[in-house]
Amino acid sequence: MKYPLIFCLFGLAIISACNNPKNGTNNTESTDSTTHAKAELNKTFYKRLEGTIAGKKVVMHLQKVDDDVSGTYYYDGSWLNLSTDTLIGKDSLVLTEYSFYESYFTQDFKSPHLALKWNGNGFNGNWESGDKTKKFPIVLAEKYPDGSYPLNAGIYKDSVKAFAHQPKSPAAEISFEYLESKNQDxxxxxxxxxxxxxxxxxxxxxxxxxxxxxxxAYFKDYKTQATEQSKTSRGEDFQAWLNYTNNSQQSVSYNDNGYVVIDFLADAYTGGAHGNYSSIMFCLDVKNKKQLVLSDIVKIDSNTLQGILERNIRKEYNIKTKDALSTVLFDDFIKPNNNFYFNANGIAFMYNPYEVASYAQGQIVVFVPYTDLKTYLVPTFAQRMGIK
Structure with a gap:
């Protein structure tokens, strides 16, 4: 997934709730993500990148909206997440690499960084470990082979004051970071x-x-709530809780073999100690124009899959055999859900905050390599993915 836990506060409520443009203007932006003529980065883009980091073949998905860069990459396993550290001029950036497992479960963990310079067709740079003891070269090129799809990125945002005539009125903000297909076929x-x-x-x-x-609709509901609270609350302290936010982001987790996997990350703050956030994964079979369900990928009974998940979460979260899963989770088991996604190496199951663990644990992601599922993979899926 695509984004550090500490800056993502996202809620499913955005799907059915909310949203309008600043002072009635259209703030939608979108740009061509495949222009290579200039050796400088567009303000907004999506890029599918192939190349090597430390000599290992990687696929990276990177998108930028205004001054926010996020993405993921993978090589022989699950995804590593990327977020903005520093933007340097119009052609260079430094990204922070984020792993759910290491950052939460490793004391004094220091995130690696990727320093990248755009050359007009891709990035060159270096990967450096958090303790600065290791440094490896990065070579990436923007590519869209058959079965992948070029996309544009854009954002729509707006805000409204709770009390129009108050100079320091609390406000509600809303934004949609979106992707759109470049192809018109x-x-x-x-x-x-x-x-x-x-x-x-x-x-x-x-x-x-x-x-x-x-x-x-979102702003109408917000103003109604603000008015009701102003009638029942004394003083102005209550207004500190009225700076609401409602944001969503579409990002790419996989874009190959006629499949596009979208992570729809949503967050909302509606007062209280903290907001909430969640991801819904959409596995789109563009070639056949359908959304995949789990049975399109694996034919397996839930009990067998549960056992495979439990073995893999022990490996990923370093839960020893003698220890209960409840050292990390609410319960001593983890059941498969329908919030799955995949890459060239395996399938992952996403569990949002409070679903199987506390808010502090953040999103729990269990990655299952295809080697653990070989006898259960649907032949047509395995063939398209080149799984042998």
């Missing part, structure tokens, strides 16, 4: 429709209209 159009639906846009509306409609 039948597959690109189908993908674009699915991406709009994931963001909550009611068809046949375009994104700008859809986002504005969602924002209008």
């Amino acid at each position: 039948e597959y690109g159009n189908w993908l674009n429709t699915e991406l709009k639906k994931i963001s909550g846009v009611k068809l046949p509306a375009d994104r700008s209209t859809g986002f504005k409609n969602i924002a209008t």
Whole structure:
């Protein structure tokens, strides 16, 4: 997944709630992600990158909206997450590499960094460990082989004051970071429709209209709540809890072999000690124009899959055989859910805060390599993915 726990506060409520543009203007931005003529980075982009880090073949998905860069990459296993550390001029950036497991379970963990310079067709740079004892070269090129899809990234955002005539009024903010297909053929159009639906846009509306409609409903509800609280609360202390936020982000976890896997990350703050956040994973079979369900990938009974999940969560979260799973989870078991996604190496199951563990643990991700599932993989899926 795509983003450090500490800066992602996301809630599923955004799917059915919320959203409008600043002072009635359209703040939608989108740019061409495949322009290589200039050796400088666009303000907004999505890039699918292939290359090597420390000589290992990697696939990276990177997107930038304004001054926020996020993404993931993988080589022989699960995803490593990337977020902005520093932007340098118009062609260079430093990213922080984030792993759910190491940062939470390793005391005094220091995140590695990737220093990247855009050359017009890709990035060159270096990967450096958090303790600065290791440094490896990075060579990446932007590529879209057959079965992958070029995308544009964009953002729509707006805000409204709770009390219009108060100079220091609390406010509600809303934003949609979205992806759109560049291709205009039948597959690109189908993908674009699915991406709009994931963001909550009611068809046949375009994104700008859809986002504005969602924002209008959100702001109407917000102002109603603010007015009610102002009638029942004394003093102005209550206003500190009225700076609401409602944000969503679409990002790519996989983009190959006719599949596009989207992480829809949503967060909301509606007062209280902290907000909440969650990811819903959408596995889109663009080639066949359908959303995958788990049985399209593996044919396996839930008890067998549960056992495989429990073995892998022990490995990933370093839970010894003699220790109960409840040292990390609420319970001494973990059941498969429908919030799954995949890459070239295996399938992952995403569990959002409070689903199987406390808020402090954040999202629990259990990655299962295809080697653990070989006898259960659906042959057509295995063939398309090149799994032998």
